[in-house]
Amino acid sequence: MKKTLTINISGTIFHIEEDAYEELQKYMVVLKKYFGKDDEGNEIFADIEARIAEIFTEKTSGKNQAITLDWVKELIETLGTPENFSEEAGEEEPLAGQKTRKRKLYRDPEQTVLGGVCGGLAVYFNMDPVVIRLIVVLIALLTSGAGILVYLILWVAVPKAVTTTQRLEMKGEEVTIKNIEKFLKDEVDAVKESYKKIRKSSFFSRRKS
Template identity: 90%
Template sequence: MKRTLTINISGTVFHIEEDAYEALQKYMVILKNYFGKDDDGKEIFADIEARIAEIFTEKSGKKNQAITLEWVEELIETLGTPENFSEEAGEEEPLAGQKSRKRKLYRDPEQTVIAGVCGGLAAYFEMDPVVIRLIVVLLALFTSGAGILVYLLLWVIVPKAVTTTQRLEMKGEEVTIKNIEKFLKDEVNAVKESYKKMRKSRFFSKGND
């Protein structure tokens, strides 16, 4: 019987076999060195660590089975390594007709008017959120309130896409290190652009006169 250790990954405690622990630690060190010690790098690494915890939680199940070397190898293959990124960057886009990853339905916190239900449906069906909202309004008007009831049910039943993993799944993208990094960097750039536009706005200029 292999010796097992107890570790903490993103706030979750796991039991792990010794050889699996060594492989996982080596992988985590590679990721930490790749993303660096600045705030952006730490945020990306924290999201990757959270995804690792999710994967191992799903695998270990209710019996809290110890993490094996095979699991770690599968994890690395699924998430990828920094060495793979340059190779993947040169690959062509998927050909037309190829299957993409199945999207999951979440409420979209980035497209929220009331609860993000319409934004989530828009992401799931690849439609404009405005069109979905218009459909919901028309259903509410012409179904004697049944449309509102459906909306409220979806609000209660459908989870909000809070984590990076959930937001990638909502868009039908693979939850890999490369995609997690790209998603977070895109978010940071979007915030910076919004801030630049705000500084250039007349309202901001007047406030500093």
């Protein structure tokens, strides 16, 4: 019988075998060192930690079982390591015959007019959100309002893409360390770009005066 420990990963308590804990601890130290101690690095690390908790929760759900070394090794292989990043650089497009991850349907918080349903459908089907909204309106008119009921059902039934994992799954991207890092950095860059545009706007100049 192996010795087990109790650990807290992103607010969730797990039981883990001692050898698995040592392997996981080494992995976490490498990640923490790679991403650094600034705010951006801490945010990326927190999202990775949340993803690790999600994976282990799925594996232990309904089972009274501690995390094993094999699970930790599988986790590391799935998420990747910093050493893999340089090898994967430049491989933006999938190779011929390589499978792409199937997209999951979520409500898109970035394309929201009411509940983000149309925005989520647009991402799922890779279409313009405006086109989806026009289709929804047309269906609502042709079905005497029945389309509105379907929209409300989807609003309730389809979850909103809140976490980084959900946002990546919505776009059909693998939830790896590399993609989590890229996603968060792209968001930071987008915020910075928006801030620059606001500062350059005539409204901001008038307010400053």
